[in-house]
Amino acid sequence: MKFDLLKKDAQSQARAGQITTDHGVIETPIFMPVGTVASVKGVHQRELKNDINPDIILGNTYHLYLRPQLDVLEKAGGLHKFMNWDRNILTDSGGYQVYSLSGRRKIKEEGVKFKSHIDGSYHFFSPENVMEIQRTIGADIIMAFDECTPYPCDYRYAQRSMHMTHRWLDRCINHLETLPFKYGYSQAFFPIVQGSTYKDLRQQSAEFIASRNAVGNAIGGLSVGEPAEEMYAMTEVVTAILPQDKPRYLMGVGTPANILENIALGIDMFDCVMPTRNARNGMLFTSEGFINIKNKKWEDDFSPVDPMGLTYVDTDYSKAYLRHLFVANEFLGKQIATIHNLGFYMWLVREARKQILAGTFRDWKEMMVKKVTTRL
Structure with a gap:
């Protein structure tokens, strides 16, 4: 993956850039429609490509792992071929979905044991097998396995969770080095900044993530119920630390106003279910x-x-x-x-x-x- 920073706004931190992967160019800032289970709800791929026309969409590791399951995706030749989408795809690692299953999961250092929301069967996600799962799904950009903390969140819990996310990140990186690419194209890997709404934790996490020198970086644990002002404050803290020459992805955000304000703070990539969920209402x-x-x-x-x-x-x-x-x-x-x-x-x-x-x-x-x- 290659990122070119083309222009920075003189009166804000807003940036215009270009990401290039094996599946084409992504012009930033970009919004990624959410295609959780290999489908953007209610939209044919033809309409998605010809009328909405995004450079990249998002799929979800947790949901695709459960349905249609990895053997089907591998036999199809990966998610692109399975859903007939020849542009870019990003998969999140399932960390947010595991977070949302608060009554159905148990988090330990080794990973997370959880119950399927479909049939109640038990499964286990670790940094290592989530990297393997995302290799098999075959997205162009894949995410580190992290813990997404709730809001509000006790400082000590947020601190412990952040350090575990950092340890998990190193396990992801080490295991990825042992895994060959599938389907004839490469994948880019993004780590995720955590730290809840605590400035010092966000600074520590951003510095740790930046030190790993990934091709792009993400900010997680926001848009989980905190006031917009706190979201913007934490985003500003993190973008001041993350490298200028790498794309920045703010996960799960948000309203049109949220997107505009965060573009002004230096964010390049967004995803959110809001446009589709609100449309259905x-x-x-x-x-x-x-x-x-x-x-x-x-x-x-x-x-x-x-x-x-x-x-x-x-x-x-x-x-x-x-x-x-x-x-x-x-x-x-x-x-x-x-x-x-x-x-x-x-x-x-x-x-x-x-x-x-x-x-x-x-x-x-x-x-x-x-x-x-x-x-x-």
Whole structure:
């Protein structure tokens, strides 16, 4: 993997860059649609590629390990071929999903024993076998196995967890060196900064991660319930330490305003289920504000879903029709809303990139934060 830093904003820490892997170029800042189980919910790969058009999507190690299972993926030739996606894929390590199974898992130094949410069967993740699993899945960018701490989190717990994550990181690195690449292309490996919302722990973790000289770095343990101000503060602490010449990935973030503010703090990569999950509940994000399409005010509004939108659904359908689909509980409504929201998120990060390259990012960002937080 190669990263080229093309332009840094003069009035913020925002960056425009380019990541190159064996599956193509990723222009940053970038948002990665979440395709948890080899599918971005409700979206055909053709629509994903032609209308939403991301350079990279995200898959999940925990879910893919359980279904369809590794033997199926290996026989298919890896996740790209299995789901017919010839662009980039990143897999997270399953650490967040294990964190979310708080009543179904037990964490020890060796790794994590957990119960499947599907059938209750027991499984074990360690730094070593998670590296093996991600090799078999075959994503272009793979993540270290870490523990994601909850919020709020006791300082001592956060400290112990951080040090264990660091020890796990070294185990991941050492084991990866013994594993050959599969499927004829290489994989890039990103470690993950932890430390909850404690400044000194975040500094320690960022320094440790930076010392491992990986090709890219991630920030985990945020967007887990903490106030946005704390997220931004911790991001700023970490980006001041992580190397400038490596891409930075803020995991699980977030709202359009969160993305804009974190781009300004020097983040290059994002993922979040919000655009798809909120779409299924009738919330549409637009460049002028957000809409609850189920509200009665849209019942006889025959204007396009979003006249400023870039996907075909934005002009092919009216707000009234889309509201009708939601009221009638017709799944097409959720599909239309999902395509729209993902299209908007892609527009947002690509417009941010244009503004960075043009030297006008800060003023544009301030204007856009006000707009995207407005209820229409």
